[in-house]
Amino acid sequence: MDIGQAEDWLLDLARRHRLSPSQRQIVQRMLGMFPDVAFLSTIEISKRAGVSQPTVTRLATALGFTGYPEFRAALREVVLSPSTAGRAAVPVPGARLPFPRHSAFDQESSNVAGLTRVARTMPAAVDALAATAPLGVVGLRASAALADYFGYFARRALPAVRVCTDAGSADDFVLHMHQEGASAALFFALPRYPAGTVSAMRLARGLGLTTVVIADTALAPFADDADVLLVAPVGTGLIFDSHAAVVVLAISLLDAIAATDPGRTQERLEAHEALVDRWVY
Structure with missing residues (x-):
């Protein structure tokens, strides 16, 4: 899976669940953090996304995981799949999601x-x-x-x-x-x-x-x-x-x-x- 496919995985996951505006904001910011996002703590993500740490934790459960550790493990599995292994981090951390995104259309x-x-x-x-x-x-x-x-x-x-x-x-x-x-x-x-x-x-x-x-x-x-x-x-x-x-x-x-x-x-x-x-x- 390449970086674009990893981003699509997260976006598709988010689309299948009802998220609050603040949770969607986190997802938007995370989409600009691949592949680093799979190795960041909730504190680091909360700082980059401009939200509280508990909000990041609640996002994981809102996406159907038992907690953030399970969510991060899934992220790592996606990022470390053979097609993305060894690639450089191309998105700038904290960058906003480009608009429009075709999947929304x-x-x-x-x-x-x-x-x-x-x-x-x-x-x-x-x-x-x-x-x-x-x-x-x-x-x-x-x-x-x-x-x-x-x-x-x-x-x-x-x-x-x-x-x-x-x-x-x-x-x-x-x-x-x-x-x-x-x-x-x-x-x-x-x-x-x-x-x-x-x-x-x-x-x-x-x-x-x-x-x-x-x-x-x-x-x-x-x-x-x-x-x-x-x-x-x-x-x-x-x-x-x-x-x-x-x-x-x-x-x-x-x-x-x-x-x-x-x-x-x-x-x-x-x-x-x-x-x-x-x-x-």
């Missing part, structure tokens, strides 16, 4: 291609969200930008779209949607799953609203609280999750909802286009 391409699997549940989501007025959209923390993205375009095609990205008012938001006659709500619930999202989702269901949830896996701990679960995997090959598949799913969902009333959609889009000259540069 490959993973996102696979995630987007896998969206065909939501075809079975998409019609139920479209029916529920097309029938509700107002349409409430909830997304907290990492999901806030996704909720805003969906809401920004939804307002151009649909009436009475409301978005909540504030964890402190999510329950109130759901209650107000119910009081205003909503029959369903859309939730973006991606890692790390905010407790406020799950609380609001359960409240909505308790009030009789149909809960349509976009999550990264069908095994999410709150999956049973979703009336309709739409799965869009997130990319985990970089320091932070990437949401290409979620964005494609969200805009596809909106397109399908808008298509349930094409006359209304056309009228609203034409009214929006009439305003474009007022703000476009």
Whole structure:
């Protein structure tokens, strides 16, 4: 195995496990330390990665090893395989991982291609969200930008779209949607799953609203609280999750909802286009 293959081994290992941002940062730095990384202590790695020693230790267990010694032994086995033995250390210790890395693109391409699997549940989501007025959209923390993205375009095609990205008012938001006659709500619930999202989702269901949830896996701990679960995997090959598949799913969902009333959609889009000259540069 050459140095590039050794790096790919570590990256593939990281992709198969759910890592925190700080743990991903360590992996990124370690990728620039081959082959030396297999012979460094947790103290040395923590200094080079700019994290605490316990964080390095926790990374080993997060990757499925019993502890750092077992993880380091696996690293050494990879580095000392015949194809890499005797090679000089070419990466500079502490160097950042070059961006972009092809495997991240490959993973996102696979995630987007896998969206065909939501075809079975998409019609139920479209029916529920097309029938509700107002349409409430909830997304907290990492999901806030996704909720805003969906809401920004939804307002151009649909009436009475409301978005909540504030964890402190999510329950109130759901209650107000119910009081205003909503029959369903859309939730973006991606890692790390905010407790406020799950609380609001359960409240909505308790009030009789149909809960349509976009999550990264069908095994999410709150999956049973979703009336309709739409799965869009997130990319985990970089320091932070990437949401290409979620964005494609969200805009596809909106397109399908808008298509349930094409006359209304056309009228609203034409009214929006009439305003474009007022703000476009």
